[in-house]
Amino acid sequence: MTQPGAMRVAGDSHVGKVRTTNEDALIVEPRMGLYAVLDGMGGASAGDVAAQLARDTIRDFVLHRRLTLAPRALVEAAIVAGSTAVFTAAQHHRERQGMGTTVVACLVVDPTHVVIGHVGDSRAYLLRGGRLQTLTRDHTVVEELVDRGLLAPEEAERHPYKNVLSRNLGARADARVDTLELELRPDDRLLLCSDGLYGYASAEAIQYLLGSGDAPEHVARDLIELALRGGGGDNVSTIVLEAPSAAPSSTQVVRTSGALAWWQHRQRFLQVADDGGLTRSPIVRGLPPHEALELVALSLCQAIYHDLEKSTGVNVWTFAQNLAAGWFERGGEWRAVRGIVDILGTAAQAVVDDIRAAAPELGFLLDVAVSRALIVVELALGGLLAERLRQVDADVIELHTAQLATLEHTTQESPALGERVSERFIDRPTIPFLRPDRPVTGSGESAEVMNAIGKALTIARGRLSPRAELVAQVFLALETVAGDSGGNFAAAVVSARELYGARSVDNAGVMPLFDAFDKARILVASSVQQLRVLPPVRARVLRALSTAHQRLVGATTGLVLEVVNPFTERLRDAQAVTSELRDAVAKAERQRADLERRFATIVDPSLPWGARGTTEW
Amino acid sequence: MASVNLTEAVRVLRDEVLDTVRHGDRDPPGTEVFEALLRALSIGGDTVPGLDLALHDAVARRLAWGDSEEAVLADAELVFDRLMVSTERAFRDPADQIVVIEAATQVAVTVSRVVAMAAVARAGRDRAARMRDEMSQHQLKEVLERQKAAIERLEHELKQDFR
Amino acid sequence: MSTVPTLARSYEALRPKVLQRLLELRTTLDPSLGRLDDATARSQIGAVLDHLGNFLATGDRGLHRAFLHTFLAMRAAEAQSPASVLAMLVAIGDTAAQVSQDEGAGTPESAELTLLLTRVTASTARAVNDLIAEELARRVGQHGELAGRSREAKR
Numbered sequence: 001m002t003q004p005g006a007m008r009v010a011g012d013s014h015v016g017k018v019r020t021t022n023e024d025a026l027i028v029e030p031r032m033g034l035y036a037v038l039d040g041m042g043g044a045s046a047g048d049v050a051a052q053l054a055r056d057t058i059r060d061f062v063l064h065r066r067l068t069l070a071p072r073a074l075v076e077a078a079i080v081a082g083s084t085a086v087f088t089a090a091q092h093h094r095e096r097q098g099m100g101t102t103v104v105a106c107l108v109v110d111p112t113h114v115v116i117g118h119v120g121d122s123r124a125y126l127l128r129g130g131r132l133q134t135l136t137r138d139h140t141v142v143e144e145l146v147d148r149g150l151l152a153p154e155e156a157e158r159h160p161y162k163n164v165l166s167r168n169l170g171a172r173a174d175a176r177v178d179t180l181e182l183e184l185r186p187d188d189r190l191l192l193c194s195d196g197l198y199g200y201a202s203a204e205a206i207q208y209l210l211g212s213g214d215a216p217e218h219v220a221r222d223l224i225e226l227a228l229r230g231g232g233g234d235n236v237s238t239i240v241l242e243a244p245s246a247a248p249s250s251t252q253v254v255r256t257s258g259a260l261a262w263w264q265h266r267q268r269f270l271q272v273a274d275d276g277g278l279t280r281s282p283i284v285r286g287l288p289p290h291e292a293l294e295l296v297a298l299s300l301c302q303a304i305y306h307d308l309e310k311s312t313g314v315n316v317w318t319f320a321q322n323l324a325a326g327w328f329e330r331g332g333e334w335r336a337v338r339g340i341v342d343i344l345g346t347a348a349q350a351v352v353d354d355i356r357a358a359a360p361e362l363g364f365l366l367d368v369a370v371s372r373a374l375i376v377v378e379l380a381l382g383g384l385l386a387e388r389l390r391q392v393d394a395d396v397i398e399l400h401t402a403q404l405a406t407l408e409h410t411t412q413e414s415p416a417l418g419e420r421v422s423e424r425f426i427d428r429p430t431i432p433f434l435r436p437d438r439p440v441t442g443s444g445e446s447a448e449v450m451n452a453i454g455k456a457l458t459i460a461r462g463r464l465s466p467r468a469e470l471v472a473q474v475f476l477a478l479e480t481v482a483g484d485s486g487g488n489f490a491a492a493v494v495s496a497r498e499l500y501g502a503r504s505v506d507n508a509g510v511m512p513l514f515d516a517f518d519k520a521r522i523l524v525a526s527s528v529q530q531l532r533v534l535p536p537v538r539a540r541v542l543r544a545l546s547t548a549h550q551r552l553v554g555a556t557t558g559l560v561l562e563v564v565n566p567f568t569e570r571l572r573d574a575q576a577v578t579s580e581l582r583d584a585v586a587k588a589e590r591q592r593a594d595l596e597r598r599f600a601t602i603v604d605p606s607l608p609w610g611a612r613g614t615t616e617w
Numbered sequence: 618m619a620s621v622n623l624t625e626a627v628r629v630l631r632d633e634v635l636d637t638v639r640h641g642d643r644d645p646p647g648t649e650v651f652e653a654l655l656r657a658l659s660i661g662g663d664t665v666p667g668l669d670l671a672l673h674d675a676v677a678r679r680l681a682w683g684d685s686e687e688a689v690l691a692d693a694e695l696v697f698d699r700l701m702v703s704t705e706r707a708f709r710d711p712a713d714q715i716v717v718i719e720a721a722t723q724v725a726v727t728v729s730r731v732v733a734m735a736a737v738a739r740a741g742r743d744r745a746a747r748m749r750d751e752m753s754q755h756q757l758k759e760v761l762e763r764q765k766a767a768i769e770r771l772e773h774e775l776k777q778d779f780r
Numbered sequence: 781m782s783t784v785p786t787l788a789r790s791y792e793a794l795r796p797k798v799l800q801r802l803l804e805l806r807t808t809l810d811p812s813l814g815r816l817d818d819a820t821a822r823s824q825i826g827a828v829l830d831h832l833g834n835f836l837a838t839g840d841r842g843l844h845r846a847f848l849h850t851f852l853a854m855r856a857a858e859a860q861s862p863a864s865v866l867a868m869l870v871a872i873g874d875t876a877a878q879v880s881q882d883e884g885a886g887t888p889e890s891a892e893l894t895l896l897l898t899r900v901t902a903s904t905a906r907a908v909n910d911l912i913a914e915e916l917a918r919r920v921g922q923h924g925e926l927a928g929r930s931r932e933a934k935r
Contacts, residue, residue, distance in 0.1 A: 129874075135807075137807070137814065141678070141681040141682055142681065145681075145683075146815065147815055159742075164674075164677060164678050164681045180807070334910075334913035334916070334917070338909075338910065338913070364891060364895065367895055368877075368894060368895050368898050371895070371898040371899050371901075371902050372898060374902050375870055375874075375898075375901055375902045375905050378866070378870075378902065378905035378906055378908075378909055379866065379867065379870060379905065381909055382862065382863050382866040382867075382905065382908065382909050382912060383863045385862070385863075385909060385912045385913055385916060386861050386862045386863030386864075386866075386912060387863070388916055389862065389912060389915065389916045389919065390861065392916065392919045392920055392923055393749065393752065393919060395923055396748070396752075396919060396922055396923050396926060397744075397745045397748045397749070399923065399926040399927060399930055400748055400926060401741075401744055401745070401748075402930065403926070403929065403930060403933070505737060505740050506737060506740075506741060507734070507737055510733060510737050511734070514726075514729075514730045514733060517726060518726070518730075521722060521723070521726065525719050528715075535710075535711035535712065536711050538711060538715065539711035539712075539714040539715050539718070542714075542715050542718050542719070543701060543704075543705070543714070543718050546701075546718050546719070546721070546722040547698075547701060549722060549726065550694070550697050550722055550725050550726060553725075553726045553729045553730075554690065554694050554725075554729055556729070556733070557690055557729040557730075557732055557733045557736075558687075558690065560733045560736050560737065561686055561687060561690075561732075561736050563740075564736045564737065564739060564740035564743075567739075567740040567743040567744050567747070568739070568740075568743050570743070570747055571743040571744075571746050571747040571750070574747045574750040574751060574754075575750055577750075577754060578750045578753055578754050578757070578857055581754055581757040581758065581761070581857075582757060582854060582857050584757075584761060585757050585760055585761055585764065585850060585853065585854060586854070588761060588764040588765065588768065589764065589827075589850050589854075591768055592764055592767055592768050592771065592846070592847075592850075593827065593830060593831065593847075595768060595771040595772065595775065596771060596831070596834050596843055596847075597830070597834060598775060599771055599774060599775060599834070599838065599840075599843075600788075600833070600834040600837040600838050601837075602775070603837055603838050749859070750857075752919070753853070753856055753857040756853045756856060756857070756915065757853050757854075757857060759853075760849055760850050760853040760854075763846060763849060763850075764846070764850060767842075767843070767846045771843075
């Protein structure tokens with residue numbers, strides 16, 4: 001246990017398993033109470049230059065200005081100074097242009113008061129009462145879109161651009177720094193880390209290690225090991241700060257006498273659990289009764305005991321997760337989990353009631369502590385249920401999508417052989433071709449060049465495998481587009497539609513076409529080199545074919561954009577319906593809440609709590 | 618021309634290809650394409666598809682910030698066309714023209730591919746989001762039914778109590 | 781134990797302080813609360829605190845469940861995961877208990893209110909999990925139907 005008044009801090013960093021350079025930097029300065037994690041970025045080791053430069057600048061700034069600036073202003077100004085230093089350095093070295101770094105910094109004003117400042121996606125977490133909270137919000141483009149209401153938080157987690165930063169030190173001379181002040185409570189733990197940790201370790205695992213009660217230096221290292229086991233695809237850095245323990249208080253009473261009293265009543269716990277039918281639960285079917293009691297009831301009893309001792313929730317959390325996760329994996333239903341948890345809750349309450357009868361004050365404190373432990377059980381179970389729900393939703397969506405795709409594919413008309421697709425050309429050409437300032441290139445080539453184009457394509461076809469039908473179709477399209485004297489636009493659109501045909505709107509449907517384009521481009525380029533023509537003609541041939549190729553690919557991409565637009569429109573329609581329903585529910589809720597308030601004023605106060613309300617679900 | 622000299626020679630074309638006079642920005646539209654071209658030329662202009670992660674990131678960043686796929690595509694196509702005109706004018710040696718044309722084509726079609734991938738991914742996300750919305754609607758309709766029942770019940774209870 | 785109307789009244793007296801503490805701490809309590817503007821956060825948190833007061837007075841589990849069902853569905857429509865809604869509700873209950881402890885200066889009444897609020901939070905968490913499990917069962921059923929149709933289509 002920590003001595004009252006002393007804050008413990010430790011930091012660690014690792015290059016990870018994939019990168020060759022560690023572009024993270026740390027500040028661990030107990031004399032100044034300054035701690036920070038920086039994560040550099042930029043090619044050719046510019047990232048570690050940026051991180052180290054910002055680190056040194058921030059540290060020096062705080063050292064020299066800490067007596068003249070208020071804590072929050074000090075943190076903000078120091079980080080801005082770091083950004084200026086990195087930006088200026090980048091301007092003077094071409095190979096360092098674009099370098100930058102994130103930062104999350106903590107200034108300890110006194111053992112109960114800290115200021116945290118951050119820019120980027122390095123994070124600060126708080127562990128309090130066994131539960132992990134994220135203190136900072138990542139400065140990523142996706143988070144900014146969520147803030148503006150343009151993206152849902154759930155979608156942000158899955159978004160392909162979720163790692164694209166919106167703010168970092170060095171992009172500009174100044175920086176927008178987010179700061180917050182925090183009052184620390186006894187035994188709180190703060191974690192500062194780079195994205196190399198949370199990108200490779202779950203929040204639950206981080207919570208578990210941080211709440212283990214081990215010394216900060218062990219925790220800092222264990223967190224890094226966790227990230228490495230999770231893949232270690234990035235540099236990883238951690239700083240763990242532990243607030244001092246409290247002087248003797250109700251918390252101390254629970255940790256010592258309370259935990260002991262609880263453990264001394266374990267037989268009572270087991271007895272009540274047995275009487276409640278725990279051994280008959282489907283979850284322990286097949287186990288002898290005494291084993292079932294040991295495996296489940298005694299395990300929870302022990303977990304509560306250890307958590308009471310350390311004022312944490314990590315052991316109870318782990319117990320609940322292990323109990324339910326194993327059961328769900330075996331296809332078990334929720335009802336069984338609810339049943340066994342209720343039995344255990346009743347047993348816990350029986351023990352607390354006994355202790356309260358013998359020692360009212362101690363029993364009362366335990367009542368609160370054990371109720372909190374049962375809350376932790378529900379939180380752990382809720383996490384598992386939510387994850388299962390997310391998984392089932394994803395499976396439902398996948399099944400539904402596959403069924404829709406099949407439907408789309410079977411109902412879409414494919415052009416019959418020989419049908420002139422130009423007859424189905426739509427009125428509105430694809431959008432990229434509407435640009436009025438676009439120069440028309442590739443039209444009106446000489447007969448010599450046109451002849452050479454034909455020869456180049458013949459050479460390319462000759463090198464094609466017979467199975468590469470799609471590439472052969474691309475060559476045909478290129479010939480049409482290159483031969484069009486009208487500037488290639490219309491020919492490209494028509495050819496693109498013929499090539500696109502009927503495809504599913506997913507990577508499996510669309511990407512083979514782009515792969516064929518790439519193969520064709522490479523074959524055409526090397527075939528042009530083989531032409532026996534004068535160099536200027538060769539250059540013109542390549543230019544004409546490349547322009548035709550670019551037109552064709554551009555038209556195809558424009559077509560893809562057209563095909564995906566209905567999905568967005570249908571989503572908007574659905575969102576409108578949802579919005580109307582939400583308004584209706586909100587209105588009904590206001591009415592219900594009002595009635596409930598009136599109902600609450602007329603309850604019979606002589607009835608015991610829990611027996612007053614008669615409204616059934 | 619050696620690749621270093623060719624890269625520098627193309628760099629000189631920046632203002633006309635990106636029309637910096639009109640835009641006046643540090644980064645006119647299509648900058649990511651031009652920068653990618655310079656990178657491709659500096660490594661010898663090999664026509665290998667999809668290796669330029671910086672170009673992928675730059676396009677991804679523009680799309681993430683809300684630029685439309687059409688705008689990104691249109692900028693790339695405009696830069697490509699201006700490059701074709703400028704290349705013919707600026708380089709006397711056909712061999713140099715060929716290197717620049719190949720590199721420019723590779724870059725332009727890479728942008729198209731990234732935009733197409735982004736659009737397909739967007740379709741997938743929109744489709745999934747619509748289904749999630751429909752699931753929410755189901756849940757909300759159920760809630761509405763239960764709220765009506767709760768309101769009726771509460772009104773009944775209140776009437777009973779006030780009699 | 782004091783009669784609950786006394787405790788419910790004590791809670792009502794504390795409610796403004798609880799709301800204030802929650803508004804100050806909302807970013808650290810839950811990221812989704814941190815994203816809301818002040819007025820919306822005040823209204824959302826206020827609705828929970830209002831209902832909590834009614835539940836303390838009535839002990840009516842049916843009404844409690846009805847409120848939670850609506851709350852979960854509305855948050856789900858805003859793409860908030862049920863686990864984070866659960867965490868938010870627990871955090872609100874915890875904070876209310878903490879404020880009761882801090883402001884009560886160790887009086888027997890404040891201690892009882894702290895205990896009652898902790899138990900109510902446990903009851904809330906339990907009810908929310910049952911609601912999530914119900915929704916999960918419904919979606920599993922839906923998945924089964926779709927999977928069945930998919931198999932039929934393949935034949």
